[in-house]
């Protein structure tokens with residue numbers, strides 16, 4: 001672990017650097033940072049934070065070939081198995097190793113959020129804000145050949161990119177993807193084949209079971225989707241009833257099940273018994289902790305930063321959304337299950353404040369220590385047991401992690 005000890009609850013305000021910010025940050029963004037007690041000089045660090053890659057399990061023996069292709073040394077991240085640091089300027093997207101699915105581009109802090117969930121074989125996992133899917137792919141790699149993985153995202157085009165990623169890395173077998181609002185999503189994990197009823201038919205008397213997934217949907221499904229769409233004002237209004245299943249793997253528990261079973265509403269108490277073992281809520285946020293993301297506004301135009309991130313109405317709504325996502329993710333957990341809440345914002349309002357408010361309203365929720373984090377290069381958040389990665393301490397993108405357990409019945 002580097003100089004900063006996560007065990008000591010450290011100040012969340014960044015240490016000041018002498019170096020001036022290298023980006024011409026707009027006044028509105030500087031005001032936002034000031035209001036949140038954040039030091040703008042982290043945005044001068046983009047060129048000193050490594051890029052991270054994760055090696056696809058099974059491809060570790062090809063390290064030398066990958067190094068030769070990337071033309072750089074892969075520095076093992078000692079605290080995070082499977083992750084390597086490379087110089088920030090190295091591009092991976094055009095390489096064969098990337099094209100063939102041997103490596104992923106993924107920040108080490110994001111990897112830590114996945115490890116914090118402590119996935120076990122056979123777990124039913126829910127990723128409530130799944131797109132574009134780096135964490136979902138890592139979850140699927142860890143899950144292996146048992147359990148199930150459900151990815152939800154409100155943005156259809158982003159979730160479609162996630163589906164492409166699952167297919168590229170051959171990780172979709174136990175996975176299903178729903179375009180749905182994570183604040184209201186209510187579907188239970190897919191049932192195992194043994195639990196499924198057989199011979200059932202729909203109201204029109206036809207067998208109504210899911211066949212193997214194909215990119216081409218039957219006309220009846222497309223007609224139903226069209227009907228739903230015409231009755232829905234915007235994608236943000238999608239509720240559970242409208243959850244749109246855009247992908248499922250052969251062993252995701254969907255094939256062979258009845259549509260009425262998959263989409264059936266359940267009693268609240270049923271989640272305690274048949275809910276998810278693990279839930280990841282990697283919530284939408286202002287992304288201010290992602291130095292590389294902020295850097296992109298140089299090309300996109302700083303005006304769009306104001307519109308997309310800083311509008312005060314939007315940030316108030318964001319906190320509301322984060323709390324609702326966390327609350328619904330927790331609702332869908334089975335008793336004894338665990339949830340990881342993360343954001344790539346460095347602000348307290350989108351992290352500790354959201355978690356504190358949530359805990360004050362949910363007596364069966366308890367903050368949990370991330371046991372494996374003892375040697376991680378991160379520090380504690382303002383609340384003990386929460387973790388913070390930031391460019392200065394961790395040489396990663398900013399990320400907040402809180403792990404919450406649902407009490408046994």
Ligand SMILES: C[S@@+](CC[C@H](N)C(=O)[O-])C[C@H]1O[C@@H](n2cnc3c(N)ncnc32)[C@H](O)[C@@H]1O
Nearest residue numbers: 129131132133134135153154155181182282284
């Ligand atoms: C920080 S990103 C998630 C990144 C993702 N976990 C990964 O590792 O690639 C946040 C995501 O939340 C999604 N989102 C925003 N509002 C949502 C909602 N109400 N329900 C579900 N997803 C939502 C956004 O579309 C976005 O894809």
